Amino acid sequence: MNERPSHHDTSPLISVRDLHVSFKTDDGLVEAVRGLSFDLGRGETLGIVGESGSGKSVTNLALMGLIPRPPGRIDRGQALFHGEDLLRMSPTQLMGVRGRRIGMIFQDPMTALNPLMTVGQQLTEMTQKHLALSAAAADARAAEMLELVGISNPGQRLRDYPHQFSGGMRQRVMIAMALSCEPDVLIADEPTTALDVTIQAQILDLLRDLQARRGTSIILITHDLGVVAEICHRVLVMYAGRVVEQSGVNELFASPRHPYTLGLLRSLPRLDRDHSRRLEAIPGQPPDMTRIPTGCAFRPRCGVAIGRCESESPPLREIGPGRFSACWHDDAARVAPSSAAPADGSDGPGGSS
Amino acid sequence: MTPTPILEVRNLKVHFPFSRGGFFRPQRGVIRAVDDISFRIAEGETLSLVGESGCGKSTTARAIVGLVKPTSGDVLLQGTRVSGLSDREMRPHRRVVQMVFQDPFASLNPRMTIGSIIGEPLAIHALARGRDLKLEVLRLLNLVGLNPRFLNRYPHEFSGGQRQRIGIARALAVQPKLILCDEPVSALDVSIQAQIINLLMDLQQQLGLSYLFIAHDLAIVRQIATRVGVMYLGRIVELAPAAEIYARPVHPYTEALMSAVPIPDPVESAKRRRIVLQGEVPSPDREYPGCAFAERCPLVQDRCRRDRPELIRIGAADTTTLAAGTPTNVKADTSTGGAACWVRAPQRDESAK
16 A cells, blocks of 8 residues: 555655544444545545545545544544644644645535635635735735636635625635645545536636646545546545545546446446446445445445455455455456446345335 | 427526615516526427526426416426416326426425325325225335335435435326426435436336436436437527437537536546636526627627527528517427527528517
């Protein structure tokens, strides 16, 4: 796991090892993240993909020190950032990191913006606090940031309140805020999910462009494989709190190795493909996280499961340069028999009934 | 004479009056949610309305079933005008058209068992009672791929995909001809979306259903739709058979919309020519004398801002105006489709109107 398949500086910027996060709920203990390890390289865009309950957003919250405790708990693990463990920082230390060195973008900008403050006040608050800029310098910087994210007439717009911006513009404001202290890392949790496709295209262009110009590392959390294909360099595919596949983006899409990744890609309707064929759905339901299946969590939905998958959980193993998969099947041919998706239906085990 | 369509919408307008601003500076106006649209749906076909948020696609569906009152225009079910009917007069027609909603968590009554949720429409329309009703509910459960043992369970025990199946079973209970599906899979996990799309397509085959399928995901629409109508600011800007519109989009908005959809394949996605539109969808609270898309259109000409283009049949020698003016002015069958653009689909002079 130490190898870095990247074209950049070799030491990782963030290094997460064996992260375990759980929540106490009325239905029992939910192990939301079960032993997650990954590195984020400099100037890299790392995609974390998964469906609801995969643990992708909880991972983000854990890194940011935003897990509500209780009911949440970080049971184990470390997340090194410049040699310091994000998971063990005091609230005061975290304040110095969040916003300053790690910027955040959320799905819904209205939850991150204060409706009672103008956009200018919010942007200058950050830079005055973190960078100790004078009021005048902070104003100039705020206008510069709005311009950077493509908001026209920035001097004027600084005096506006968040509700005076449209959804796409608010997302830009949030990106401007996240970038205003020139963080090393940007964590974007479903940054375009609430946006229309034409606006999504604008925001993805913006992120790509900002990264090219500033070399910011990005962790992009999403359920949308199309977005991943557009801007990520490397991808972690999560299922039931674990990474099931980790790979460079081109290899992942060209030859997915985990049956879950393969199933996801096959189930997607595509604009650029023949649509007369029936979609190959993954049968069953995502697991109920209070009752995660024994062994491999994907087994009940897997078309190539064998006896061992039920008794033993497959570890994430290196299967090629920079490629990891958590599946007992070693060779790609067995995982991907020409078109072996079983018939769909909703009665698969693992449903929440 | 072509057979009577299941649904015909003629010159439908839904305008919402609003007043805003303070006591001292009141502003009044109308939101033109749906602004003069016409289309037909034939037996066994799927017409999909696509477009970004606020384009009027959901309002159109709501106007068809009478959940909102049309400002003007007609809705005809199997040739009978139903817009403007009272609730009582509408009741027999309600069996013809049913609706499946986006959020399977909000649209099922949490206090009713699955059996009573699906059986309720049968009882209301006096289609079955007692043992027959139960047998019918079991048949419906089976039809949508749910296990009959779920009969006495409650909605919260089910996952999103299973709930959507329950919603579909309820819609099917009264044996409708047409189902309006409003974003039926957008709230579901990626791996479950394909299951539901396959189910809808299977049911269409078995039962000869027609669908009005409202969605923003163009890849899913390509999979399921026979014809596609692209909406922008309350108007249909292009209407064409699915195969045609995806292969050769005519309206510049359709073209931009399609090019903005991320393709889950980094190699393909890098090859693609993307049209990133500037700006955002303008507010529907003002009237646009010309083309609604003019403000963002890369091909805009003077005329586009001045005169409103009508849907014009593309390709054929006959360029009859489609869906212009009042019902008496409907000069051609709108189901043939066309595009509303002065540049790409040059139209006849004003005198042709």
